[in-house]
Amino acid sequence: MTGNRSVLSGWRAYLYVLPILVLSGLFLYYCIGFTVYTSFHSWNGIDTDMKYIGFDNYIKLFDDKSYHIALRNNLIFFVCTVGVQAALGLMLAVLLRAKLKGHAIFRSVYFIPTIMAPIIIAAIFRIIMDTNFGSLNEGLRAMGLDFLAVSWLGDPKYALMSIIIVNIFEWMGFSMTLYYSALLAIPDEIYESAKIDGSGFWRTLFKITVPLVGGTTSTLVILGIVGSLKTFDIVSLLTGGGPGRSTEFLTTYVYKKAIEEFNGGMSAAAGVTILIIALVLAVLQIQYTNRQQRDL
Amino acid sequence: MKKGSFKFALVLALSVCLLLTAAACGNKNAESNTGNNGGAASGEQETVTFWSWVPTDVQAEKAIAAFEAANPNIKVDYWRGEQTDFQKKLQVAMAANEGPDLLGMQVGGMLNQYANTLEPIEALADKNWGAGWQDNFVKASIDQVKATDGTMVALPLNLTGQEFVLYNKTIFDKLGITKVPATYEEWLSVNATIREKGDGIVPVAFGAKDIWHDVDMFVSLSNQFAPGKIYEAEQGKLAWTDQAFVDTMTAWSKLFTDKVMQDGALGLSTYPDARDQYFYSGKAAMFLTGSWHAGFSLPGGEKDGTAIENDETGIFLLPQIGPNEARAVASVDTALSINKSSKHKEAAWKLLEFMTQGEGQQIMADFIQGSPAKVGVQIQSLDQFKFEAEREGIKTVNDAIANAIGKRLLDYPELTNAIGVAMQDVAAGKSIETALKDIQKVSDGIDRN
Incomplete structure (x- = not known):
C-alpha cells in the first residue's frame, strides 16, 4: 500500500508542475527550439x-562588424547602467530610510519613471535632448556653457551615453525600491550600535549596509544582465541604433535582420547567441553569489 | 472529497484545459491553411480584411464607406498602422498564415520578399478587365509591381517621389526671400538670409536619423551626378566605390559641413521630430520630405491645428547640387496585393479594383496622398487650398513625378540599410572611401538570383 501511495504521489508531483510545463513548453521552449532550428x-x-x-548564419554573424559593435555596446551599457543604477538606488534608499521630511513623496517621484511607458520616456527625452531647441541645451546655453550643448542623440560620441542616462533615469527607482525593502529588514539596533561605537555615515554604509543588502545587489546584477541583453525599446525609440551603427544593440540587430532585412535565419542566429550569453552570465553570477554566501 | 483529491482534480482539470487550448491553437492554423470557403453564399455578407499604412484613417473612412455602399454584400475590416508597425504585424501574420485578405505592399525589397505569398494578379485582371488593361495604369507604376521573376503580384494605388522641400512662404516673404532656390548656391544664400534675419529660425529641418530618408536622398543626389548608375550598382553591375558615388557622398557630406542640414540632424527622425518640432511649429523655414506631403495643407489635413496653420506654404524640388539637372525619383508608394491563402479572393479583388481603378482612385487622388496610378484621374480638390503656392505645389510635384529620372525604392533591403548606415557614418565624419567599401561588402553578399 505504502509503495502504491508513494508512486501515486510521485505522479501527482508531476501533475502539479504540468500546467507551467505546458505553458512554458508552448511559449518558451518551443520558441527557443524553433529559433535554434531557424x-x-x-x-x-x-x-x-x-x-x-x-x-x-553563424559564420556571417561573427564576421559582421555591426554584430561586434552591438556586443560592445551591450557590454558598455551593462557595466554602466547596472553599477550606476545600483549605486544611485542604494543612496536614495538610504536617504529615504532616514525618514527625511517628505520622503514618501520622493519615494513615489523616484519610482514613477519605472512604471512609465518607455515610449513616453523616450518621447520626452527626444524633446529635452534636441540639439537646437531642447531644454537641456537651452539651459546649458543660458548658463554660458555653449560648448557643452552638443548633439546628444545625433553624435556617435554621445549617443550611447545619452541612452545610458535615460535608462538610468528609468530604472533607478526600481533599484531604490528593492534596496529600500532590504533596508527595512535590517534591525535598527544594528545601526544604533554602530552609532554608539562612533561609526560615521560612510563607514556605516560600507561596513554595515552594503554587506547586509548583498542579496539585493546580487538580484539587481542578475536582473541587470537580463535587462541589458533585452534592452530594445528605449534604444529603438531614441536612436534606432544610429547614427550609423554607433548605438546598435543585440536586440536592435536582431530586429533589423528579421523585420527590415527579411533575414530570419541570421536574426535567429543572433538570438541564439543572446540566449547563450545570458545563460553563461547568469550561471557565473549564481556561482559567484553562492561562493560569497559560503564565505560569510 | 478529501482536500488532496480536490487539489489533484483541480490540477488535472487545469492541465487538460491548457492542452486543449494548445490543441485549439493548432487547429486554427490548420483551418486557415486548408479552408475551402470560396466566398459568402448568395445574400450573406462577406467580410474582407484589409491591412495597410495607406489609406490613412480619414481617407479610409471615406473610401470604405463608398465601397460598402456600392457592394452591400461586402464588409471591409480595415486595420491601419504606421509603416514600421504594419511591417512587423504583417510579417508575423503571414508567416503564421493568418494574414489579411488584401494588404498594402511596398514595391522593391518588400514586394520581392512577399511575392510567394501573394496572388498573381495578371490572370485576375485579364479575366475581369480584358486585354490591354495595363494601359489604364501609369506605365512606370505597372512595371514596379512585378517580382524579380516577372510575376505581377500587386496593383499600384499611387506614386510618390523624392526629394522635395516643403517651405514656409510666409517666413520667406517676411525675410524678403522672393524665389525658392533652384541651385546649391541659391540654397546656401537663402539659408544664410534665414540665419541672419530669422531670429533663431532654422533654415532646413531634415530627419537624417531615418535610413529610408537618407537613402531617398542618396538615390536623388546620385542621379544628379551620374544618372542611372545607382541602378546598375544595385544589380551588382557597378562598384559602389565608383566615382559617381564618391561624388554623391561628397555632396552629401557638404550638406552637413555647409550647415544646410540643421545641427543634430542625425538624431532627428523625419516624423514626428523634424516635421512637428521644427517645421509645423514654425521653427524651421524648410523641411525635406516626399511628394506625399503636397496635400498636407488641405482643410482637415496635417497642417490644421499647428503653429503654421495660417501660414502660406509650398513645395519645391531639391535644388540642383550635382552637374545634372535635379529630377525626382519616383516609385509606387502603395501597391495592393491579395493574399494567396485568402478565403475571400473575389471580394478582395472587388476592393482592389475599387481602389486602383474605381471610385477609390478618385477619393485618394482628391486627398493628394500621392499621384494617381490610374491614367486620366484629375485632382478635383485643388480649389480647397487656401493659398496659390499650395495649388502650384501640386503641379510641381505631379510634373516632377511624371518627369522622374528613375525609381525611388531599391530592391534589396540589406543594401538600403547599408547605404543609409554609410551615409550616417559619413555625415558623422567617417571617410567616404571606407563607407563606400562597407556598402560594397554588403552588396557582394547579396544573392540576386
Whole structure:
C-alpha cells in the first residue's frame, strides 16, 4: 500500500508542475527550439520554405562588424547602467530610510519613471535632448556653457551615453525600491550600535549596509544582465541604433535582420547567441553569489 | 472529497484545459491553411480584411464607406498602422498564415520578399478587365509591381517621389526671400538670409536619423551626378566605390559641413521630430520630405491645428547640387496585393479594383496622398487650398513625378540599410572611401538570383 501511495504521489508531483510545463513548453521552449532550428536555415521569415545551410548564419554573424559593435555596446551599457543604477538606488534608499521630511513623496517621484511607458520616456527625452531647441541645451546655453550643448542623440560620441542616462533615469527607482525593502529588514539596533561605537555615515554604509543588502545587489546584477541583453525599446525609440551603427544593440540587430532585412535565419542566429550569453552570465553570477554566501 | 483529491482534480482539470487550448491553437492554423470557403453564399455578407499604412484613417473612412455602399454584400475590416508597425504585424501574420485578405505592399525589397505569398494578379485582371488593361495604369507604376521573376503580384494605388522641400512662404516673404532656390548656391544664400534675419529660425529641418530618408536622398543626389548608375550598382553591375558615388557622398557630406542640414540632424527622425518640432511649429523655414506631403495643407489635413496653420506654404524640388539637372525619383508608394491563402479572393479583388481603378482612385487622388496610378484621374480638390503656392505645389510635384529620372525604392533591403548606415557614418565624419567599401561588402553578399 505504502509503495502504491508513494508512486501515486510521485505522479501527482508531476501533475502539479504540468500546467507551467505546458505553458512554458508552448511559449518558451518551443520558441527557443524553433529559433535554434531557424538559425541553421536560410529563411526570409515569411515563406514556408526554409533551406538548411549549416553554420553559415553563424559564420556571417561573427564576421559582421555591426554584430561586434552591438556586443560592445551591450557590454558598455551593462557595466554602466547596472553599477550606476545600483549605486544611485542604494543612496536614495538610504536617504529615504532616514525618514527625511517628505520622503514618501520622493519615494513615489523616484519610482514613477519605472512604471512609465518607455515610449513616453523616450518621447520626452527626444524633446529635452534636441540639439537646437531642447531644454537641456537651452539651459546649458543660458548658463554660458555653449560648448557643452552638443548633439546628444545625433553624435556617435554621445549617443550611447545619452541612452545610458535615460535608462538610468528609468530604472533607478526600481533599484531604490528593492534596496529600500532590504533596508527595512535590517534591525535598527544594528545601526544604533554602530552609532554608539562612533561609526560615521560612510563607514556605516560600507561596513554595515552594503554587506547586509548583498542579496539585493546580487538580484539587481542578475536582473541587470537580463535587462541589458533585452534592452530594445528605449534604444529603438531614441536612436534606432544610429547614427550609423554607433548605438546598435543585440536586440536592435536582431530586429533589423528579421523585420527590415527579411533575414530570419541570421536574426535567429543572433538570438541564439543572446540566449547563450545570458545563460553563461547568469550561471557565473549564481556561482559567484553562492561562493560569497559560503564565505560569510 | 478529501482536500488532496480536490487539489489533484483541480490540477488535472487545469492541465487538460491548457492542452486543449494548445490543441485549439493548432487547429486554427490548420483551418486557415486548408479552408475551402470560396466566398459568402448568395445574400450573406462577406467580410474582407484589409491591412495597410495607406489609406490613412480619414481617407479610409471615406473610401470604405463608398465601397460598402456600392457592394452591400461586402464588409471591409480595415486595420491601419504606421509603416514600421504594419511591417512587423504583417510579417508575423503571414508567416503564421493568418494574414489579411488584401494588404498594402511596398514595391522593391518588400514586394520581392512577399511575392510567394501573394496572388498573381495578371490572370485576375485579364479575366475581369480584358486585354490591354495595363494601359489604364501609369506605365512606370505597372512595371514596379512585378517580382524579380516577372510575376505581377500587386496593383499600384499611387506614386510618390523624392526629394522635395516643403517651405514656409510666409517666413520667406517676411525675410524678403522672393524665389525658392533652384541651385546649391541659391540654397546656401537663402539659408544664410534665414540665419541672419530669422531670429533663431532654422533654415532646413531634415530627419537624417531615418535610413529610408537618407537613402531617398542618396538615390536623388546620385542621379544628379551620374544618372542611372545607382541602378546598375544595385544589380551588382557597378562598384559602389565608383566615382559617381564618391561624388554623391561628397555632396552629401557638404550638406552637413555647409550647415544646410540643421545641427543634430542625425538624431532627428523625419516624423514626428523634424516635421512637428521644427517645421509645423514654425521653427524651421524648410523641411525635406516626399511628394506625399503636397496635400498636407488641405482643410482637415496635417497642417490644421499647428503653429503654421495660417501660414502660406509650398513645395519645391531639391535644388540642383550635382552637374545634372535635379529630377525626382519616383516609385509606387502603395501597391495592393491579395493574399494567396485568402478565403475571400473575389471580394478582395472587388476592393482592389475599387481602389486602383474605381471610385477609390478618385477619393485618394482628391486627398493628394500621392499621384494617381490610374491614367486620366484629375485632382478635383485643388480649389480647397487656401493659398496659390499650395495649388502650384501640386503641379510641381505631379510634373516632377511624371518627369522622374528613375525609381525611388531599391530592391534589396540589406543594401538600403547599408547605404543609409554609410551615409550616417559619413555625415558623422567617417571617410567616404571606407563607407563606400562597407556598402560594397554588403552588396557582394547579396544573392540576386
